[in-house]
Amino acid sequence: MRVVMEQPLWKYGSQEGFDSFCASLTNRTKLIAVSHTDVDGIGGAKIVDAALQADAVYLMDYTEVNDVLVERLRNEAPSHIVISDLGLKRDFVEKLSTFARVLVIDHHQASEDLNAERVAFMNAQGFCATYLAYFLLHDFKDISSWEWLVACACIADVATNSVQGFMVAQFQKEGLAFSNGVKQGTFWELVTGINNALIYYAEDRMQVYRALTSDFVMPHSLVEPARLIEADIQECITRFNQGKEEINGRWYWEFVSQYRVKSTAVTMISFLNPTRTCLIVNIDGDVAHVSARCQDRHEDMNILLKKLIEGFPDADAGGHIPAAGGHFPVDRLSEFKKRLENV
Numbered sequence: 001m002r003v004v005m006e007q008p009l010w011k012y013g014s015q016e017g018f019d020s021f022c023a024s025l026t027n028r029t030k031l032i033a034v035s036h037t038d039v040d041g042i043g044g045a046k047i048v049d050a051a052l053q054a055d056a057v058y059l060m061d062y063t064e065v066n067d068v069l070v071e072r073l074r075n076e077a078p079s080h081i082v083i084s085d086l087g088l089k090r091d092f093v094e095k096l097s098t099f100a101r102v103l104v105i106d107h108h109q110a111s112e113d114l115n116a117e118r119v120a121f122m123n124a125q126g127f128c129a130t131y132l133a134y135f136l137l138h139d140f141k142d143i144s145s146w147e148w149l150v151a152c153a154c155i156a157d158v159a160t161n162s163v164q165g166f167m168v169a170q171f172q173k174e175g176l177a178f179s180n181g182v183k184q185g186t187f188w189e190l191v192t193g194i195n196n197a198l199i200y201y202a203e204d205r206m207q208v209y210r211a212l213t214s215d216f217v218m219p220h221s222l223v224e225p226a227r228l229i230e231a232d233i234q235e236c237i238t239r240f241n242q243g244k245e246e247i248n249g250r251w252y253w254e255f256v257s258q259y260r261v262k263s264t265a266v267t268m269i270s271f272l273n274p275t276r277t278c279l280i281v282n283i284d285g286d287v288a289h290v291s292a293r294c295q296d297r298h299e300d301m302n303i304l305l306k307k308l309i310e311g312f313p314d315a316d317a318g319g320h321i322p323a324a325g326g327h328f329p330v331d332r333l334s335e336f337k338k339r340l341e342n343v
């Protein structure tokens with residue numbers, strides 16, 4: 001059955017650039033898929049892998065998108081690299097393009113066009129990366145058994161508004177009714193379950209990647225890890241509510257935790273408090289990881305975080321208006337908080 005798909009409005013990239021990348025694929029292609037570490041990230045990698053048969057898959061955090069990764073990829077000697085759900089710098093993509101053809105499929109706000117002779121950069125806003133990958137690649141072969149994961153990524157990234165027809169069709173396929181903002185039922189349980197399993201296996205995310213099949217069900221081996229993380233998230237929310245500071249009208253809290261639950265926890269907190277800007281900092285050794293949320297979009301989290309870390313060494317931040325993340329050296333934390341008072 002052919003599914004209804006809403007057409008993305010590409011901010012950067014063109015069908016010609018994408019087609020040219022695809023035309024260069026042969027049976028001698030060595031293709032590596034690189035993607036982010038959340039539900040949209042793993043979804044993008046699965047779609048690329050299912051459509052184009054990746055020889056290797058890398059699920060990477062932003063702190064890992066650096067020259068070390070460039071060298072790891074170079075050593076694998078791929079002919080093609082497909083990167084999804086990661087907002088990238090020109091410098092990084094240029095380095096990769098010296099030894100492979102590169103396709104980037106992303107939905108983060110990009111400040112510049114990365115398209116070049118050996119780089120196809122497909123960027124659209126308002127869609128998750130998994131949907132964009134599926135939109136581009138679903139004609140290659142029938143990978144429709146993965147559509148439920150595409151729908152999960154749309155839900156996870158709060159990007160269902162622009163793909164209503166697609167969502168309704170996916171829910172119908174499972175005998176369910178789609179209502180916007182759905183936060184219950186089988187799709188939602190899969191979104192939270194996969195998200196939590198990825199947090200549990202942060203040191204070995206391929207465990208989650210390999211466990212996920214195209215069956216519309218939470219893999220048995222991931223159920224208990226996901227439940228443990230869910231308990232950690234609930235505890236984090238309780239501690240946030242007890243320990244948060246109000247700084248310049250925003251809510252701020254910093255903590256240390258074994259698992260990376262901050263971004264899920266602050267997303268849940270922000271949906272309960274949509275008019276409040278919420279920031280949560282997780283201190284991990286000498287790195288501070290920050291997540292910022294503002295669900296009513298009265299301020300731009302992408303811009304706010306970039307201002308807060310401006311000029312810090314080994315620091316980066318980016319994302320979207322309602323949600324952004326970043327990292328910086330922990331010894332800059334007091335400066336970070338001082339700036340938060342004044343920005």
Ligand SMILES: [Mn+2]
Pocket residue numbers: 040041085107128129157
């Ligand atoms: Mn995403």
